[in-house]
Every structure is written in structure tokens, then in C-alpha cells.
Amino acid sequence: MSNLVIGLSLAGGALVAVVAHYFAVMNRQRRNQQAQVLKDQKYKRVLEKAKIAEREEKIFKANTGHIASQLSLAKEYEMISLGKAIFWYHKAAELGNEIAQNALARLCRMDPSDSEGEAKSRYWEQVVRAKQRDPEALFKLGSYQYQGYGVAVDLASAIEHMTQAAEQDHVDAQLFLGDWYVAESNPDKMPLLAFGWRARAALNESVKGYIKMAYCYQAGIGVAKDRRRAIYWLERAAEAGSTEGQYLAAKMHLSSDPHDSAIAYVWYSIAHAFGHPEARTERDEAAQSIAIDAILSAQSVANSVYKTLKHPPVARHGVIAVLDKVYDRQRYRPDEQVLGSLSAGELAGNAEQADTLASRDGEPGSGEGRASDESNFGAAPAAELTGVPEVNQTAANEYREQGWATSWDQLTAETQPYNAPKDPSTARNS
16 A cells, blocks of 8 residues: 555656756747747848848949949839839939839830820930941931930930931931031021031932022022122922922022023923922923923923933933033033032131132032033933023013022021931932
8 A cells, every 4th residue: 555655646747847848848849939039020120120221322432433333223123113223224324324214115115104105115215326436327316316205315426426426427317417507597607517517418419408508699699799600509309200399490590590490390380290280380481481492492401301310210411411512501510529528527717718619619620520420411402402592582582581580589588407207217319
């Protein structure tokens, strides 16, 4: 009996010891877990503070021009906030970073909240392309900056990029600069540069360049007024198929001289045949100051010239040479070497030298007699092109009308520069 009691007592004591040990272990583990939780929470708070401090430092650096920080922030925001991503890419792009510029070209058009997103994308595309000195990209970039398309208006940068394109013989850029240097909106007009850039466009066989050159000589922009030279450049445009050139060449020929009036009739007839809306009326009015037999001859010449112009290309000076011969005109051909010397920028600081060269243009001994393409004019019958009948004075008196004034009307407005299309897909006529 006593042994049984003793055994039970020992067993009970052991059980109590085990239970007590269990609870002690559990308490110790609980305390350890709580300590670990507190430690983890403290570490997490430290990490969060470090991340906040790191981000604040990144934002600070980004705001002070650190490109890597700007790119990092922009990349973080691309998937969660397009507007903020564009904001930071724009910061880096303005500092010249090409990664950011490419990103803006890709992302701006995707921003539904920006009505100018497409324009901004196009602008940044040209910024990237212009870095390769591509003349078309330089021209488009300059036109966007001039018009404020996808970017704030920046005239200084626009003219710089236009000049870089023009120096690579981009004709539209040359035409733009030719207009810019005499534009009302330009506070620093430079007629000599305007003439020079138009000369370069004309040397690049731009029809618009021909007409602009004619206006320079007609109005005295950068050079002395010279009717003969103005007529030459209009006829270059006319024989290249420009109805505007044909119409203006006709108007410039109107005068009291019978031969000039006959040539005006020829060009009016051709302009009408090619669809100019006012040429027929103007031709019929001009006919009143021309003898009947001279009109018949002019109709024959116009018919031959028209047939030739319908089948381009026409030899350079081909039509001009025919008119020189038929109407016994004083021959004029410009000296391209002189025109090259008058190109934009070369003589900007020496107006006196430019005037001297301009006065030599086409004069005897200045290279006027060089060979040209005018010998291959076309299939005009020789009988029609060898001369013009003597003016019948009686008929001339019957049909002559006084008071006609040669004018450029609205076709020669020079108040604003040549505008490039805002949409790069728009076709340009050079």
C-alpha cells in the first residue's frame, strides 16, 4: 500500500514537472516570438524610412537635373501613371537625353488627357532624327518650333534648324528663310540674306524659287530693281510649267512696246490653256493694244510653245530662247557663279561687295555666254518661230487701250514667311 502511494506521488510529481516545463517553454517561445515581431517591425520601419529617404533623395536629384534619377522615376510611373511618366521623361528629354526623347515620341500620343499628344510625339520624333543631321528632319523640327506645333514657339531655335537644313540644300528651308528675312514678323530684316536664300532655291531648280527671285528684282529686295531679270525668272518658272509663272510673266510684259505686248499675249494664252482662272480675261484685254496681224503671229507662237510644254521636261531656256529670237529681245542669262556668291550668309557682312556682284549678274563678260540646254527646244515649226510681222499701225491704234498697269496683285504678298505643313504627311510643292 505504501509503495503504491509512493509510486503515485512520484508519478504525479513528474507530471507536474513536465507540465510546468511545457508551460515554461511555451512562455519562453512566446516571448521570443514577440521579441522577433518587435524586431521585424522595427526593421521594417527602418527600411521604410530608408526607402522614403532614398526616394526623396531621388526626387531631389531629379528636380536638380540628375538624368538617371529622372529616367528611373519615369520608368516607375509608366505602368501606374502615364502623365507622371511623361513629366519625368520630359525633364530628361529637355536635357538632351535620347532615351527620354524616344520615350516621349512613343508615349505622348498615348495620353488621352492631352489633346496635343499626337503633335508632341511628332515633335520629339523629329528631335531624335535631327540629331543625325537629316535635312528633312531639321526642316520639320524648325517648322514645328516656328508654328508652336507640339512645342512652345521658339523662333531662335527654329531659324537655327531651318538654316542647318537649308545649308544642305533643302529647298523648302531655303524658301522659308528667303521669306523670313523680309517678313513683317521679323524685327531684324535682312533683304540681302532673303535674296541669297532665294537664289540658292532657284539654283536648285525650285519653281517657287524662280518666282521669288523675280519678285526680288521687281521690288528691289536685296538687289537693284531690274525688269529684265524679273522677266527672266518668271519665264523660267513659266517654262517649268507653273501657271502662276506664266500669268505673271504675261503681266510683267505689258507695256507700250508692241513686241512686249505680243509676248504678254503669248503667256496669257498659255496660262489660260493650262487652267489659270484669270488669264483669258487678261489676255483679251491685252489684245486690244496689239495689232491684228501681231495677234495672229502670237497665237501661232503660243500654240507651238504650249505643245512643247505639254510634254515635259522642257530644255532649260528653250522657250526663252525662242521668244528672244522671235521677238528680237535682248538676251539675258544669269551668271550662276555670281548667284552662288550671293548665296545666304556668304556676303551678309559685306553689302557693298554683294551689290557689286549683283550688278554683274548676267552682264557681258560675266559668264553669260556659257552653253545651255536651250538648243533642244522642241518641235515648233520653223516658219512660225522665225519672226513676227510688222505692226499695222492703224490696227494698233484701233485696238490699243491705255491705262493698263502691271501689278503683282496679291500673288506677291511678302508679309509672312513660307509656312511648312504641320502634318509631315502633307505633300510639299518645291
